Amino acid sequence: DIQMTQSPSTLSASVGDRVAITCRASENINIxxxxxxxxxxxxxxxxxxxxxxxxxxVPSRFSxxxxxxxxxxxxxxxxxxxxxxxxxxxxxxxxxxxxxxxxVEIK
Amino acid sequence: xxxxxxSGGGLVQPGGSLRLxxxxxxxxxxNYWMSWVRQAPGKGLxxxxxxxxxxxxxxxxxxxxxxxxxxxxxxxxxxxxQMNSLRAEDTAVYYCTRDGSGTSNNWGQGTxxxxxx
Numbered sequence: 001d002i003q004m005t006q007s008p009s010t011l012s013a014s015v016g017d018r019v020a021i022t023c024r025a026s027e028n029i030n031i032x033x034x035x036x037x038x039x040x041x042x043x044x045x046x047x048x049x050x051x052x053x054x055x056x057x058v059p060s061r062f063s064x065x066x067x068x069x070x071x072x073x074x075x076x077x078x079x080x081x082x083x084x085x086x087x088x089x090x091x092x093x094x095x096x097x098x099x100x101x102x103x104v105e106i107k
Numbered sequence: 108x109x110x111x112x113x114s115g116g117g118l119v120q121p122g123g124s125l126r127l128x129x130x131x132x133x134x135x136x137x138n139y140w141m142s143w144v145r146q147a148p149g150k151g152l153x154x155x156x157x158x159x160x161x162x163x164x165x166x167x168x169x170x171x172x173x174x175x176x177x178x179x180x181x182x183x184x185x186x187x188x189q190m191n192s193l194r195a196e197d198t199a200v201y202y203c204t205r206d207g208s209g210t211s212n213n214w215g216q217g218t219x220x221x222x223x224x
Contacts, residue, residue: 001169034210036152043202043214044144044152055212087152091209095168096142096154 002026002090006099012107017078021102023071023088032092033071035064038101039084048073049091078104109133109213111203116218123193123222129186129203129215137161137181140206143188145199146217153199156188157206170196193222 003026013019023033031051036044046055048064051071061076075082083106088099115127129141142157156167156177165177176189186203200219204211 032209036211038152043216044211045214046207046210046212049207049210049212089152089154089210094166096157096209098152098154101151 001095002029002093002097004088004090004097004099006086006088006102008102009100010103010105012105013078014107015078015080017107019075019078019104021073021086021088021104023066023073023099025069025071025090028068029090029092031067032090033064033066034089034091035062035073036087036089037082037084038087044087047086075104109205111205111213111215113201113203113215113218116201116220118221118223119193120224121194121222124189124191125193125220127188127190127201127203127218127220131184131186131203131205134205136179136184141177141179141186142204142206142211143177143186144202144204144211144214145197145220146202147196147199150199154211155201158186190220193220195222198222 005024007022033051035048038044052064063074065072085101085103110132112130143155158165158177174192178187200217202217203215205213
């Protein structure tokens with residue numbers, strides 16, 4: 001199975017900050033990487049596919065980059081609605097595997 | 108608007124069985140792969156299984172192979188997962204998702220499953 005590792009596990013930031021979350025795959029997954037956002041008690045929300053394709057309706061302050069084994073989710077200017085947990089997922093092969101999550105909390 | 112509504116969760120004893128359902132609406136159900144994703148209490152997301160549009164391809168995570176069966180009824184717009192020989196480690200909220208190109212693009216609200224004596 002492909003292992004996905006996110007860093008950091010927790011990120012403390014302020015409104016307006018630029019934040020970046022890293023996701024590393026245990027093997028080459030090309031661009032087959034997705035990002036999700038989850039708020040407490042809610043279902044996850046799909047943000048990005050194929051490493052950098054923003055889902056319709058997702059604010060442009062979110063962006064994804066990377067290929068191969070290293071990927072980044074960047075929020076250019078953190079908004080109050082962005083405090084949540086973020087997960088990466090590889091969609092290259094089965095079983096689909098998620099990273100352990102990165103919690104973005106208020107500093 | 109895509110809507111996915113799960114049902115069938117609850118408390119079950121170890122070794123027991125449960126069938127979860129997911130009612131889909133707002134789109135042509137038979138045109139999309141569908142998945143089940145679970146989340147244990149306080150833990151991260153874990154993809155469990157998925158099924159092709161026509162039901163002829165299915166994939167599972169190793170830990171549920173031989174115990175869980177994913178299926179669908181395209182005439183009724185329903186997705187199922189039959190869960191047998193349940194274990195404590197199957198305790199989780201189970202989400203039904205509509206898939207894109209290998210991604211879970213739309214999610215239901217989830218149904219909780221607790222395996223405990």
